[in-house]
Amino acid sequence: MTAIRTRLLVGAGLGVAIAFVVSGGLVYTFTRASVTAQFDQALEAKARSLAAFVELDGDTVEAELDPAGPLGDRDDFEIWSRDRVLVRSTSLGTADLVPSPGTRPILASDSPGTIVARALRDGRAGRQITLRFLPRVEPGQAHRDLPEVVLVLARGTADVDATIGRIAAVLVGVGAFGTLLALAILALAIRLGLAPLRALATSITAIQPGALATRLPPAHVPLEVAPVVARLDELLGRLAFAFERERELTAELAHELRTPLAGIRATIEVALDRDRPTERYRTALTDVLAIAGQTERLVETMLSLARLDAGPSSSSSSSSSSVIAVDALIREVVEPWAQALTARGVELDTCLPAVTITCDREKLRLVLGNLVENAVTYVDDAGRIAIALAADRIEITNTGCTLPAGSEVRVFERFWRGDAARSTGHHAGLGLALCKKLVDVIGGTVDAAIAEGTFTITVRFA
Template sequence: MRVRSLAATLALAFGATTLAVFVLVGSFLYLALEKQIKAQDNLDIVLAARHARRLAEELETSKGIREHGDRLISIVLGNQAMSMEVFDPDGNRAVEHNIAGTFAVPNAASGAASGAATLAALPPLARVAASARITEADIGEWTGRNGAPIRGILTDARLRDGETASVLVARNMSDRWLLLDRYRDRLHLAGVAGVMLAMLLGYLLIRAVLRPLRDIAASASLVTVNRLNTRIGVARVPSELETLVASLNAMLERVDHGFQRLSRFTADLAHDMRTPLSNMRGAAEVALARPRSVDEYESLLASNLEECDRLSRMIENVLFLARAEHPQFVKHMREFDAAQELSHIAEYFEGIAEEALVRVRVSGTASLTADLELFRRAVSNLLANAIRYTPQGGEIVLDASASADAVRVTVSNEGQPIAAEHLERIFDRFYRIDPSRSSLPSSGLSRGSTGSTGLGLAIVRTIMELHGGSVHAQSDARSTRFVLRFPRAR
């Protein structure tokens, strides 16, 4: 099933919101209009009833009701919806105006009912006493003979002779119902048209607003293996998307850097693996060129075995670096005496140091929390490297020291200083300062020394990164120092 577009989803949401707003506003306007109309009609009915009672109270007798009927009726003339009936003290209808279909009451003049019965047949309205003030609360509601809604007031009026007449003022509300019905229909029509227009305009506006996202997608589609240096432009990106674009560009930067690093690593690995393979192949071809003695064949096999050991160490180190870069690489952290472990490592390399005619000395004291095997491997790589470049008769010092925030392990050796431009790059994979790529004879450095594979210092840096620490090199005419910094656990 095709997923609905973001623009369409937002347009529908915008339309639904607009519909809800129209419903709320339309309902408010409709109720407000209904209330205002009702209040105005109530005021008209109350004023007409007050005026009619006041005029009736000016009459001397009930006979004057019929004689001055036109004066009473003039109160509601001009409004086709207003009706009036005036009953004499005996309950007979004395005056009427516009009552056809308004009251469910028989016509007294037709003789269908007596006058008392005529007044009794009026809707069950509460009479307003002649001495009481007429208010909107006195208005009653009923349904006329034609089903029309009627609202009105029935009030008594005391004549000059003391008799009591009754005045009924009413209003047919059918026209108001029709007015409100038309108003409601127009609100519905306006609401539907408004929602459709809002959805259309919302869709167009949202598509225009989302154009930078399409531009970002178009720029991202230009990134290929051969164009990893392509970046997403940020010149016309809204401020809300600047963080997204910056994150994507940073990701592309990391991918580009990682790809270049992988390419260099692959090329260097192929170059370094080709060297021992070429040595083995050349030695074998020379040996097969003519018959050789047993000693010569044994020498050839020993040489090839050394090259095989070199390839094995290289493959082992490459696999270690690949595993170490995995996010789920497992470290077994424990606390140990760093100086004691340095002494053990120095003892392990004692034979190799004696062959190289160098001395190894351990100094300092510190307690360290780290992965013991990784610690041994890092120090062993640095010590093997120091033995390789320390002149005969020189001294190598392994030192451990502690501070408030970190434990530092230093491997220093005498010898030729390293140029400043090489101090940081020596930790890159397969990077060597010595163009001759001289190798230390394989002597079974099983704790991780790398001979001349060019990965020893890269492994040291990876181990320190796994511990959240760092490694750096210092070199001058006096000595070369590699400093491992292990942060203290918080």
């Protein structure tokens, strides 16, 4: 994980360094070029003033120049004409300078010098100018064939190099210091800039699962972070809602499990209270087994709901769509109840034309099973249950409904029961909630209607 601060610092540091190197390089190059040009100008001026001493006197070229004079003090120079040395600076001793190859000679005053960097005799760095020119002629004296004169002047560049070196050192120093300073300022700026993020992190750290009602402080949040804070707040809101719902469901489940547990415990404790005939223990164990069965169904239903809540991805593994004859499935689901309904005098009225739909058979069976069981549980004795199937819907109606009008929506809530009790001992108020969830997954809608003591559930297929 890379810190934003590190990334910013490295990036900005590199940028500043590159900017300094490039601009320093340019400054160095231009300075060096202009200093060298000045040097060369001075060198050339000197060479021309030396050349002015060379003239044609009769048929010979002469340089009326005293090597020990004021012009020969500092620089090495040597002047030839037709391979004859006219004059050389005393500093050269017997050594020769080497002229650079040059162009056709013209008059000294116009001749372009050829300047090259060349080490001096003693090895010091220097620059050398070579002038090829025709000697000056006395006025009135005409010469057709003027001999070429070659002048070489060399001067040490130590002073110039020192100046350039100083400039380079200053540039490097300024660059390095500037980069460091920029980095320091950047680090500080980033630190200040990221302060709201740190504050945000501290706020987020303080949020525990138990305190999801906390909202992040909107003050002092920078513009760029504001959307993140807003999304985080929304996320917190959703989390708080989910946690609250989970907490309520857990409390309900605990409550629902306590009742059968109370039954199991009371039955066993009373049975163990004293010595009894074996038959009596058998009865107690059978009772406990029945309670365990009810509890198991409750837990299974809860688990089914939880799995469906987890989303279609986790339940899709077991889902397999097939073409189902709904009328046959309804008959299959109703059949086990038929005898009990007859015994209670309940009229069972079914209208089941042949209808097929494509969906997950097990889910549809669960839906129908729960709806029929719900109707059977709440129908009054000598009442009526009607099951009507159509191409796009199933309607299950039962009489004996004691629910107040307006509770149509609540019947699908988990653990909601019309009269706040388990009249059959194991009705936890989960059946319709499960149905709604399953129908959602199958892809349809389910609605409840209450009218004049009848309760109707309608499942519509999409």
